[in-house]
Amino acid sequence: MFDRKIIKYRAKIVLSRAYFIILIGCFANNLIGGGLGGFWGNKVQNINFSNMSNTKILAVVSTAAGLLIIALAASVFIAGPLGIGLKKLVLKASEGDANLNWLLNPFRDNYKNAVIVTFMKSLVIFLWSLLAFVPLVLGMWKFNLIDKLLMLTDSVRAGSVPAAAEMVGLMTMWFVITVIFSVPAYIKTLQYYMVEYIAAENPDMSWRTALDKSKEMMYGNKWAMVKLLLSFAGWYVAAMFLCCVGPVLVMPYIEATVAQLYLELSGKADAYSKYGENRYNDPFAGF
DSSP states (O other), X not given: OOOHHHHHHHHHHHHHHHHHHHHHHHHHHHHHHHHHHHHHHXXXXXXXXXXXXXXXXXXXXXXXXXXXXXHHHHIIIIIHHHHHHHHHHHHHHHHTOOOGGGGGHXXXXXXXXXXXXXXHHHHHHHHHHGGGGHHHHHHHHTSOHHHHXXXXXXXXXTTOHXXXXXXXXXXXXXXXXXXXXXXXXXXHHHHTXXXXXXXXXXXXXXXXXXXXXXXXXXXXXXXXXXXXXXXXXXXXXXXXXXXXXXXXXXXXXXXXXXXXXXXXXXXXXXXXXXXXXXXXXXXXXXX
């Protein structure tokens, strides 16, 4: 178990020296990682097939599929290694070596392994997340859930109050069961939270070893990790007042904090105490 206040205090020390460098790294990582996926999603949502000919529909679907392939390729071959580079940058900033060149380090140092590690981590979590679809499949196949919901919808439109209550209860039960089946994927996400940090420090480490090491580090710390992430909720609420820019401004604080947690769990935190924690005040001790 770790002390959240100490972890966040050390993160603020790092940010006092390298906030803007880490901010640039976070912005670049978000731009590549989420930009293409968001662009593809917006394009697909804005498509109106109602007045299209079959030929045009085929062309639009082919284009959308091509954009999806490009977004997935960018996620695997660019965003994954860039995520490791961001962790490398933040770890180096903890040493006092905040340089944007570290952001591109995975592209120079065993790029192939960086792609494999991040891809396999995402694949394992994705496979576990498929459990969330079990209630949907069972509901459709075993209990004819879709047909029942359609019948209840017609009854609700006709003004049936009992049908409305039954529909709400059925949807609530379905939602709760789906959340329960999603828990394993969330657990795996927490178990493998440190994979990119491990890969940043060990570019030649195999993906299996990186995942196992992260799982070992997070053993007994998963709930504490959840509480650590939730402790940033106040910052995100405040950031909402700055529209789209606010959440990005908070990201360096989160990245620096998780990096300090990695150093703590890996037993390397004491190596950074020489930078003089006592020379800094903590004006945000409550956050």
